[in-house]
Amino acid sequence: NAGVTQTPKFRVLKTGQSMTLLCAQDMNHEYMYWYRQDPGMGLRLIHYSVGEGTTAKGEVPDGYNVSRLKKQNFLLGLESAAPSQTSVYFCASSWTGTFQETQYFGPGTRLLVL
């Protein structure tokens, strides 16, 4: 049981390049989330998914797209990377989206956009 895994761990992009971050969970969770963490700030929600085939915008969705084609995977895409997207990205999952549920976090992907 690996929990929540993220690929890659670290990436450097040039402005305008695109990339996809992969999040996978093996806990059969319905809900999955993408957060970004910037220095001196808490985590901010980018997008989330309440189940396979569904996605929704979070607090800071601009410049990102997501897809949930399989229940266990949640992909975060950057179509045209900008320096402002330099951040650490965390994926999380939970059984449901209710407040009782613990969110399980992946180890993070560190992204640097030059």
Next chain:
Amino acid sequence: GEDVEQSLFLSVREGDSSVINCTYTDSSSTYLYWYKQEPGAGLQLLTYIFSNMDMKQDQRLTVLLNKKDKHLSLRIADTQTGDSAIYFCALGPGRRALTFGSGTRLQVQP
């Protein structure tokens, strides 16, 4: 929206108690969490408290909630060097996700 504030840094000596504080603005939060983030790692849930509780104790951890003052604290007894990390308070529910504070870096000196 929700505003969650934490002090940035706390330094304690090994064996002392640590108290990490968090203040918030939205009194409708039902569950309040404490997460720990070690260097280079993701967030790990430490404990949480229901909004109808004043205190919760879990081994070395004590969570205190003052709803009137909208103040949450995490006390770590007998702090060890392995407790050095960033501690985040988080509130829920909120748009199907948690609202996080900016984190408090705890440094434990031997």
